Amino acid sequence: MSDFKVSFRENSPQGVSNKVHIMDLKGYLDAHTTPHLEEAFEKLIAEKKYNILVNCRDLSYISSAGLGVFMAFIEEVRMNKGDIKLSNMSPKVFNIFDLLGFPMLYEIFKDEGEAIKKFEAKT
Amino acid sequence: MIKRLCRQNVPLGCGADHSDMRIKKILFAVGSAVLFVIVFVIDAILKNIEGGLDGILFVRLLLVAVAFVFLYFYVDSKIKESERSQVQRLGASSVWAGILIGAYIVVSILPLNWFESRDLQLYPRDYLTILFSTLLSVISGLAAIVTVRHVKDMLFYKRTRGTKRNFVLLLVVMFGAAAATYNLRPLETSLAKTILFTLAILFIIINSFRLSWIAYLSRREKIYAMVYALLAFFGFMAINIILSEMSSLTKALLYFNYPLYIFVQLSALFGSVYFGMAFISTLFHLPTAAAFDRKQNEVSSLHNLSRLITQVFDFNDLAKTVTKMTLEVCEASSAWLEVLPADGKQYDHKLDGIISQHNIEPENVEQILFGGEHTVRSLVLSSKKILLVDNVKNDRRTSYISNIKDVGTLLVVPLISHDELIGILYATKEIDHGFEEDDVNIVSGFADHVTIAIENAKLFKKSLEKERLQRELLIAQEMQKRLIPQTLPLFKSVDMKAVSAPALEVGGDYYDIVMFDDYRVGIVIGDVSGKGVGAAFYMAEVKGIFQSLSKIYSSPKQFLVKANEALISSIDKRSFISLIYAILDTRTGELILSRAGHCPMLYISSDKKEYVKPTGMGLGLRAGKLFEETIEEHNIRMKKGDVCVFYTDGVTESRSSDGEEFGYERLLELVSRHRSRTSDEIKEEIIQGVWNYTDEHGYDDDLTVFVLKWQGD
Numbered sequence: 001m002s003d004f005k006v007s008f009r010e011n012s013p014q015g016v017s018n019k020v021h022i023m024d025l026k027g028y029l030d031a032h033t034t035p036h037l038e039e040a041f042e043k044l045i046a047e048k049k050y051n052i053l054v055n056c057r058d059l060s061y062i063s064s065a066g067l068g069v070f071m072a073f074i075e076e077v078r079m080n081k082g083d084i085k086l087s088n089m090s091p092k093v094f095n096i097f098d099l100l101g102f103p104m105l106y107e108i109f110k111d112e113g114e115a116i117k118k119f120e121a122k123t
Numbered sequence: 124m125i126k127r128l129c130r131q132n133v134p135l136g137c138g139a140d141h142s143d144m145r146i147k148k149i150l151f152a153v154g155s156a157v158l159f160v161i162v163f164v165i166d167a168i169l170k171n172i173e174g175g176l177d178g179i180l181f182v183r184l185l186l187v188a189v190a191f192v193f194l195y196f197y198v199d200s201k202i203k204e205s206e207r208s209q210v211q212r213l214g215a216s217s218v219w220a221g222i223l224i225g226a227y228i229v230v231s232i233l234p235l236n237w238f239e240s241r242d243l244q245l246y247p248r249d250y251l252t253i254l255f256s257t258l259l260s261v262i263s264g265l266a267a268i269v270t271v272r273h274v275k276d277m278l279f280y281k282r283t284r285g286t287k288r289n290f291v292l293l294l295v296v297m298f299g300a301a302a303a304t305y306n307l308r309p310l311e312t313s314l315a316k317t318i319l320f321t322l323a324i325l326f327i328i329i330n331s332f333r334l335s336w337i338a339y340l341s342r343r344e345k346i347y348a349m350v351y352a353l354l355a356f357f358g359f360m361a362i363n364i365i366l367s368e369m370s371s372l373t374k375a376l377l378y379f380n381y382p383l384y385i386f387v388q389l390s391a392l393f394g395s396v397y398f399g400m401a402f403i404s405t406l407f408h409l410p411t412a413a414a415f416d417r418k419q420n421e422v423s424s425l426h427n428l429s430r431l432i433t434q435v436f437d438f439n440d441l442a443k444t445v446t447k448m449t450l451e452v453c454e455a456s457s458a459w460l461e462v463l464p465a466d467g468k469q470y471d472h473k474l475d476g477i478i479s480q481h482n483i484e485p486e487n488v489e490q491i492l493f494g495g496e497h498t499v500r501s502l503v504l505s506s507k508k509i510l511l512v513d514n515v516k517n518d519r520r521t522s523y524i525s526n527i528k529d530v531g532t533l534l535v536v537p538l539i540s541h542d543e544l545i546g547i548l549y550a551t552k553e554i555d556h557g558f559e560e561d562d563v564n565i566v567s568g569f570a571d572h573v574t575i576a577i578e579n580a581k582l583f584k585k586s587l588e589k590e591r592l593q594r595e596l597l598i599a600q601e602m603q604k605r606l607i608p609q610t611l612p613l614f615k616s617v618d619m620k621a622v623s624a625p626a627l628e629v630g631g632d633y634y635d636i637v638m639f640d641d642y643r644v645g646i647v648i649g650d651v652s653g654k655g656v657g658a659a660f661y662m663a664e665v666k667g668i669f670q671s672l673s674k675i676y677s678s679p680k681q682f683l684v685k686a687n688e689a690l691i692s693s694i695d696k697r698s699f700i701s702l703i704y705a706i707l708d709t710r711t712g713e714l715i716l717s718r719a720g721h722c723p724m725l726y727i728s729s730d731k732k733e734y735v736k737p738t739g740m741g742l743g744l745r746a747g748k749l750f751e752e753t754i755e756e757h758n759i760r761m762k763k764g765d766v767c768v769f770y771t772d773g774v775t776e777s778r779s780s781d782g783e784e785f786g787y788e789r790l791l792e793l794v795s796r797h798r799s800r801t802s803d804e805i806k807e808e809i810i811q812g813v814w815n816y817t818d819e820h821g822y823d824d825d826l827t828v829f830v831l832k833w834q835g836d
Contacts, residue, residue, distance in 0.1 A: 031654060061784075063824075064652035064772075068697035071744060075696065092784075100701060100720035101740025104753050 004033035006040040011053075011116055020119045021049045022112070026058035029066035037066065041073045050082020053115050057088040062096055070106065083107070087115045144200060151197040158190035159261055166253045170246075184305060187380050191264055198268050202276070209280065209336040210344050212273040213351035213401070216394065220358025223266040227365055227372050230259055237371045238378060243308040245378040252375075259372065260379035267390035270359075274397050280336040289333075293326035297389045301382035309377040310369075320385070327393045331400045341419070342412035345405050352402035359394035366391060417454075421565050424452050428572045438580050442479035445548070445573050450481055452569050453562040455550035456529065457483035461492070461500075462546040462577065476546075483551070487527050491549070495523030500547065503535045507544055509567055510535040514555040532557035536566055538574040546577060596628040596656070603629045603659055606666050608636055612644065614709045616835030617761075619646075620802040622810060623827040630825035631658025632771050633665055637673045642710045645673050645682075648769040648829055649702040650721065652741075657698070658825075664693065665700060679704040679717035684751045687719070687742045699743040703769055712761035712833050717754055720744070722775060725768040725791060726759065727798045732791055735759065761833035766798050766805060773826030774809065780818040789816070802830040 004027040011020040021044055029037060044052055054070075070084060077084055087109040089097065097103065109115040165183050169176065207215070235255060236248035247253050271294075278290055300319035307313055340348055366373055366388045376384040408415075428448055442460050449458040459480035470476055473493055480488060492500045499520060503510050512533040515521045521533060530551045538546040548570055552558060558566075603625070611619045623632050631651030638644055649665055651658040668689050676682040682704055690700065701720035707713070716724060720741025723734035737755035744750070761767070770790070777785045790809070797808045809828050817823075 061776075063776075064650070064699070064701075068652050068699065071699065072697040099722060099736075100699070101738070101744065101753055104740055104749075105744060 003027040004029055004036055006036055008040070008044075018051060018119070019049070020051045020053050020116050022053045022055055024055045024058065028061045029059060030061065030063040031065040034063075034065045034069050037069045038072070041069065045073065045076060048080070050077050050080045051119050052077060052082065052084045053112065053119070054084060054086045055088050055112055056086055056090070056093055059089070059093050062093055064100075067097070067100060067102065070102075074105070083119070085109065085115045085118065087112045144204075148197055148200045151193045151200070155190040155193035155197065158186050158193065159257060162186050162190065163253065163257045166247075166257070167250055170250070170253065184380070187383065191268070191383070194261075194265060195268050195272075198265070198272055202269075202272055207276075208344070209277055209340065210347050210351065212277055213348055213355060213398070216270050216273045216398065217351045217355035217358055219266045219269050220355050220362065220394065223263060224358055224361055224365075226259060226262045227362075230255055230375070231370075231372060235371070238374050240310060240374075243310040245309045245374055247378065256375035256379045259375050260383055263376060263387045264383055267387045270394045271390050274393065277336055277397075277401075278330060278333045281339075282333075286333060289326065289330050293323065293330050293393075296323045296326050297386060299323075300389065301385040304381040304385055307381055309374070309381060316385070320389070323389050324392065327389070327396050330393075331397045334401055334404045337401065337404050337408050338415065339419075340405075340408075340412075342409075342416050345409055345412050349402060349405045349409070352398045352405060355398035356395055356402055359391045359398065362391040363388070363395055421452050424448050425569060425572060428569065428576065438577075438584065439478060441576055441580050445576065446479045446481045449548060449550050449566065449569065453534070453550055453558060453566050454552075455534070455557075456553045457481060458548070458550045459483060459488055460546060460548055460573075463544055465545075483529075487530070488549075490527065491524050491530070491533070498523065499533060499535050503537050503547055504544065507537050507539060509537065509563060511558060511563055513558075515551075516555065529553050531555040534558050534563065534566060536570045538570055538577065540574045540578050545574060548573060599656065599659060600625075600628045603662070606663060607634055611636060612638065614644075616709050616712065616833065617707065618802040618832045618834055619830070620806045621827070621829040622806055623825070625654075625659075625825045626773070626823055627655045629656060629659035630654055631662050632773070632825035632827040633662045634769070634827055634829050635666060635669055637670065639674075639677060639706070643677075643706060643708050645679075646705045646707065646769065646829065646831070647673070647702060648721065648771065648827060649700055650771040650825070650827075651700050652698050654825060661694065661698065661700060664690070665702070677706070678756065679706055679715055680751075680754045680756050683717050683719045683739070683742070683754055687750050688746070690743050691746045694743040699741040701741045705767075705769070707761075707831070709835075712765075712835055714759040714761055714767070716757045716759065718757075719754065722770060722772055725770070725794055726765070727768075727791075727795050728762060728765040732795050734787060734791070761835075763833060763836055764798065765833045766794060766802075767831040768794055768805070768809070769827075769829040769831075770809070771825060771827040773824035774813055774828060776824060777813045777817050777826070778823070779816055785813055785816050802832045805832070806830045 004025070007024045007026070009022040009024065011022055023040055023044075025037070027033070041052075044050075074084055085107045086097070088111065089108065094108070097106075097108065102108070107115070107118065109118070162183055165179065165186075169179070233255065235252055237252055238245040238247055240246075247256070275290060278286060296319055300316060300323050303313060303315040303319055307316070337345070337348065366376070366384070373384070376387065428445070442462070446458045446460050449455060449460075457480070459477055461476045462478055463476060464470055474485065474489055477485075477488055477492075492498055497520070499510055499512065502520065510520075510533075512518045512521050515527075515530050515533050516525050524530065531554045532552040534550045536548040536550075537544055538548060548566070550558075550566065607623055608621075611621060619636075621634055623634060625632065631653060633647070633649040633651070635647050636644055637647075647669055649662070651661040651665070665686075668686050672682055672685050672689065676685055683702065686702070694700070699720065701722070703716070703718045703721040703724060705714055705716045705724070716735060716737060718724075718737050718739040720739060723736035726733055726735050735757055737757040738753055739755060740750055740753040759767075768790075775785055775787055775790060779785075789812070793808060793812050794805060797805050800808070806828050809830075810826075813826065
């Protein structure tokens with residue numbers, strides 16, 4: 001039940017030097033599985049990849065500990081002129097983000113493409 | 124069974140048995156003495172009667188036999204009483220040989236008239252001869268019994284399957300040879316006797332190879348054993364010679380009892396052969412005695428160590444014992460033990476791992492371990508193999524310590540547990556080539572024991588630690604229970620009930636109330652992100668903030684803004700707190716509500732079933748204006764029968780066995796179904812509902828429910 005996986009993709013539209021690094025989250029993100037997500041963020045940040053899009057299509061649950069991970073990295077990412085954006089949330093997962101007021105802190109998109117466009121618009 | 128225990132010197136509970144044995148012993152001694160006196164009287168009477176009294180002679184034979192059986196039981200119980208070492212047994216045997224020879228000498232110099240031989244029969248010339256024959260026979264028999272009994276104990280030391288069989292066969296043949304003579308005249312001989320006698324000698328020789336006890340004597344004991352064995356050998360040899368001549372002494376024994384004579388003779392033969400063999404064998408063992416002593420020492424050290432493993436849990440005590448034993452085991456001149464930190468951590472100071480040293484200065488230890496780029500320590504750390512430097516002064520590997528005076532040989536032994544290096548044991552010797560191959564072997568065997576002992580001590584420490592933490596947690600649990608209200612205030616117009624259960628010992632859920640005046644009550648429900656002790660600390664902090672700020676700021680929004688300000692500086696950036704705060708006027712039923720990231724309030728009235736969810740961000744996420752702008756206030760005017768439920772996500776996010784959440788729909792449906800019941804009943808229904816839904820998986824999150832029911836107009 002508490003299976004959780006993070007996989008990485010890259011999106012590099014032609015001629016755009018600023019790549020968007022996409023994380024696909026899958027499964028159940030709670031206190032036991034948050035270390036995986038932390039590692040994933042640490043990995044990207046260590047590689048100076050600050051344009052991060054988190055695709056939540058296959059994320060079935062996120063606990064408060066999971067939400068905390070986003071808070072842990074947002075400051076550093078934004079300081080480096082990057083951003084963490086989220087997309088493709090199921091209504092249930094969106095509700096958890098929404099309850100806590102995360103839409104006021106992060107840009108959350110219905111669709112991955114919109115989010116990538118937003119990243120591109122910035123550069 | 125009890126008898127066996129008594130023999131092992133168990134002091135308690137065997138008193139009755141002890142006195143029993145003593146009485147038996149006395150009875151045996153007195154019984155045999157009486158029988159010997161009777162035999163003497165019979166002999167004295169028979170002296171004056173000529174021949175033809177076969178019946179009486181047969182009775183006399185029986186009496187003699189029974190008397191010696193009694194004597195045997197007496198000796199046996201006497202020997203069992205005293206636990207003797209092999210050397211003492213040897214000593215006792217040689218003493219008895221001496222006693223017997225002494226008796227022979229005394230009797231032979233007495234002016235006795237002895238016997239007249241006629242027709243292969245012996246006729247005593249006077250009563251004194253009969254008396255001394257009897258005495259001599261009894262002493263000879265006694266000496267034979269004692270000797271055979273002692274030799275039996277020596278034979279049976281570390282016995283094998285054949286030992287008992289060979290010994291029993293010897294006894295059978297000996298008694299056979301003796302019994303074969305029961306109807307012979309004293310000076311007569313028979314073929315059966317000669318054959319059995321020869322056979323007995325054969326078994327004596329076979330039995331005399333059982334000398335395994337010699338190997339286990341210390342060097343000192345071996346020297347004693349040699350002396351005693353030699354004395355006993357000569358003693359029994361002399362007895363043999365005396366008894367093989369047809370002297371007056373021999374005749375005295377023959378006259379008393381022919382079978383006894385044969386038994387004594389064979390016993391003396393057994394004694395001389397066995398002790399002769401013992402002497403030679405000890406002599407050959409003597410050169411290796413010192414080595415054996417050392418091995419013995421090693422074995423007992425290892426034994427002590429393995430006992431220590433189960434007894435010493437104090438790390439430093441253990442380390443001290445280990446280094447001391449290392450000195451003993453390989454006769455090293457100095458030794459020390461280094462325990463490596465777990466999980467690749469580092470010590471604050473590099474010598475912190477040296478927990479015990481003997482006969483060496485810390486400076487020298489430091490130089491040997493860290494004095495160069497490639498030290499013996501780093502070699503062993505990478506190879507995890509035993510390192511022996513035979514000549515420290517001239518070895519390339521130890522060139523960096525060639526100036527240390529007292530180190531000639533250096534032995535470095537890694538302590539490995541489950542493929543992990545947990546420590547290193549060092550031993551040195553002043554001379555070079557000081558450690559032999561078997562020293563290295565024994566130390567490496569010893570190291571395995573040390574590893575287990577260290578692991579044991581660590582585990583013990585860990586479990587103590589765990590127990591202590593468990594106790595602390597229980598205290599924390601008690602304290603946290605006191606942070607939530609023990610009772611809720613009672614109002615005519617409103618009925619309030621609450622419950623909170625942490626998933627672990629302590630948790631991050633919180634509810635509280637505050638009274639502003641007689642009518643207005645503030646209700647807060649909160650949830651700290653995460654679970655356990657970390658969450659519990661923040662929960663306590665929230666309690667402090669709530670109790671102080673709620674009195675000052677009477678609007679829910681103001682309170683939340685100020686609470687966020689207070690929290691944001693102390694809270695970890697990945698933690699946050701969700702709160703819902705409501706102020707209720709118990710006269711009017713007016714409820715003002717603000718929410719900071721918390722689960723929406725469930726509101727059930729006659730015409731509405733809804734979640735009330737004013738916007739608002741969790742506490743600790745953003746400071747100042749950014750936070751303040753998100754917070755809304757919401758007003759409700761409660762009417763008779765309206766129910767408000769505050770709760771934490773432990774309710775809505777509880778999962779069934781197939782992974783589905785309890786959810787908002789279920790909660791809403793459940794409460795509206797029971798809205799006509801009391802607050803307490805509604806609260807119980809929710810808890811029960813969640814409990815049933817989770818299928819007895821238990822809550823896996825902290826869970827809090829606060830129910831409020833308006834009863835006024």
